Amino acid sequence: SAVISQKPSRDICQRGTSLTIQCQVDSQVTMMFWYRQQPGQSLTLIATANQGSEATYESGFVIDKFPISRPNLTFSTLTVSNMSPEDSSIYLCSVAGGGLFSNTGELFFGEGSRLTVL
């Protein structure tokens, strides 16, 4: 399994501002994923971040709103830009099991970042 650290754990933000969430993994991984979990809802995949290439975004999510960086095999950031109250959610970083060379199917998750936008 992988140990995933996310920062910040929670934050209260003003409308129109941007916030960057950091995700650090204790081992090298090929694929990192960013999910959004709106209050009381299931998880929705925002994008997949692979090192050395641009992130792949899911339908309904765009790079201008959720820019992602993946500078190396253990770190990624997600920025939530020009926030509105509708962006109030938990944002979760996850990595695929199996490390660099395989995908064992399961995902391991960070503790999530709870954002509240006023």
Next chain:
Amino acid sequence: AQTVTQSQPEMSVQEAETVTLSCTYDTSESNYYLFWYKQPPSRQMILVIRQEAYKQQNATENRFSVNFQKAAKSFSLKISDSQLGDTAMYFCAFIPYGTASKLTFGTGTRLQVTL
């Protein structure tokens, strides 16, 4: 496209009793993984149990076991001897084989374990 359905939004069970959470899925894939994840109030998603579709034997992890019915596309989770610490949201999830595959989650079942 794959879909995962959890038809029980909320369930309650008394401590030490057994509870079963339901999950059905729809896919045209023949090789895939199924998972149950637990999300306690602390928010961290924790993998509870995993099943590979090619294995006929149902997976078990201590007090947690599954009833995997591939033909019926059903994957239920049984929690035996329920404990207060089992109180959480439980999500069923599906992913086809392949490095580029993505995990699809169900809508979740909120389980409350009571005294």
